[in-house]
Amino acid sequence: MAGIYLHIPFCRQACHYCDFHFSTNLKHKEKLIQAMVQEAVLQKDYLQQESIQTIYFGGGTPSLLSRAELDQLLDTLAKNYSLAPDMEITLEANPDDLSPAKLQSLKAAGINRLSIGIQSFQDRHLQFMNRAHTAGQAHSCMQDAREAGFRNISIDLIYAIPSPDHSIWQQDLATALELKPEHISSYCLTIEPQTAFGSWLKKGKLRAIDEEYAAQQFELLLKTLKEAGYEQYEISNFCLPGKYSRHNSSYWQQQQYLGLGPSAHSFNHKSRQFNISNNNLYIKAITGQQPFFELETLSRANRINEYLLTGLRTKWGCNLEYLKKELNYNIEEEQQRLLKELATNNYIRRESGSLVLTDAGKLLADEIVSQLMIMEEA
Ligand code: SF4
Numbered sequence: 001m002a003g004i005y006l007h008i009p010f011c012r013q014a015c016h017y018c019d020f021h022f023s024t025n026l027k028h029k030e031k032l033i034q035a036m037v038q039e040a041v042l043q044k045d046y047l048q049q050e051s052i053q054t055i056y057f058g059g060g061t062p063s064l065l066s067r068a069e070l071d072q073l074l075d076t077l078a079k080n081y082s083l084a085p086d087m088e089i090t091l092e093a094n095p096d097d098l099s100p101a102k103l104q105s106l107k108a109a110g111i112n113r114l115s116i117g118i119q120s121f122q123d124r125h126l127q128f129m130n131r132a133h134t135a136g137q138a139h140s141c142m143q144d145a146r147e148a149g150f151r152n153i154s155i156d157l158i159y160a161i162p163s164p165d166h167s168i169w170q171q172d173l174a175t176a177l178e179l180k181p182e183h184i185s186s187y188c189l190t191i192e193p194q195t196a197f198g199s200w201l202k203k204g205k206l207r208a209i210d211e212e213y214a215a216q217q218f219e220l221l222l223k224t225l226k227e228a229g230y231e232q233y234e235i236s237n238f239c240l241p242g243k244y245s246r247h248n249s250s251y252w253q254q255q256q257y258l259g260l261g262p263s264a265h266s267f268n269h270k271s272r273q274f275n276i277s278n279n280n281l282y283i284k285a286i287t288g289q290q291p292f293f294e295l296e297t298l299s300r301a302n303r304i305n306e307y308l309l310t311g312l313r314t315k316w317g318c319n320l321e322y323l324k325k326e327l328n329y330n331i332e333e334e335q336q337r338l339l340k341e342l343a344t345n346n347y348i349r350r351e352s353g354s355l356v357l358t359d360a361g362k363l364l365a366d367e368i369v370s371q372l373m374i375m376e377e378a
Helices: 030-044 067-080 102-109 122-127 135-147 167-179 196-202 211-229 246-252 279-287 300-309 320-325 336-344 359-363 365-372
Strands: 002-008 051-059 080-091 114-117 153-159 184-190 230-233 237-239 256-260 265-267 271-275 291-297 348-349 356-359
Touching: 030 067, 030 256, 051 067, 051 246, 067 080, 080 246, 102 135, 114 135, 122 135, 135 153, 135 167, 135 237, 153 167, 153 211, 184 211, 211 230, 211 300, 211 359, 230 246, 237 271, 246 300, 256 271, 265 356, 300 320, 300 365, 336 348, 336 365, 359 365
Parallel strands: 002 051, 002 256, 051 080, 080 114, 114 153, 153 184
Antiparallel strands: 184 237, 230 237, 256 265, 265 271, 271 291, 348 356
16 A cells, blocks of 8 residues: 655745745746656656555645646556555645636546645734735635535644734634534644744744743644544544545555655655755756655664654554564563653553553653654664
């Protein structure tokens, strides 16, 4: 079982908090998509004909793709990979791109899951973050997506946006619930150095995010979504029963995947590949048949630490047999004292052969995982 990720590195405008790889210059979009088509063919043996269960168009803003570009990418995958008949095909979209006609076209192209970058339902907050859409578009695109027949929709929401109190965040959560998305991903606003917010922070034009304020909003998020019947199946991801993101869950459960496009990563248990994070250099490398990725061979410690880092953030936790058999790591023996202490403090428990964080443990996930990580072997 495997997945394919396609990174579409273009956006209409740069959000002030974003440090993903994208360009607001769309001049070379066509050339870049052709290079991605070429990469899909070049990499056709990477997953060794494993059955592809999920395809994920991420970015950037994949809703900027034209129908012809989307069809070409999907056709190339169909010709070169073993696609499962019931694949989850997700496309990340921004509300300002989702006209009724666009939504119908996406549905007809085979997209069966949308991940909509709503982030906030408040115009003031959207403008503060330099999002390209309005609160009105955030509402209407959900309704239009339902009318176009989408039955599996995820929305993104950002918390800890500076505000005098929590009332706006509570309103955002209430609005989200009225729209009944099947899935919600919610991340704390972070200020990364290479972003507009990062430069404002440096110049003293913006204050750092208050950790206490962010923690209170996170707790409000957990409580509100739990009461509304959403399951927190990963620290930042919530869904109605059974509506997990199959694609992201497969990352967290260590399944292999191929990443296509600039800055995309690939993983096949033994190594990780990192594609060039520059649109022009990527196009040049692919078309000139030059190397277009860096390869990192994964050590045993890399693999164990990564599994702990991703697995413990999920409701499935880390499987003890997998650690023992695949990674040659008997964590219960080697970390006996620490695990006992974490269990006594009610941060971790053993459940169906896996180590799982409790609700209290989830609030300290980063700290707990860093304690459990192992050192690189000499
Ligand atoms: S639309 Fe998404 S990828 Fe593009 S700048 Fe904004 S947050 Fe980043």
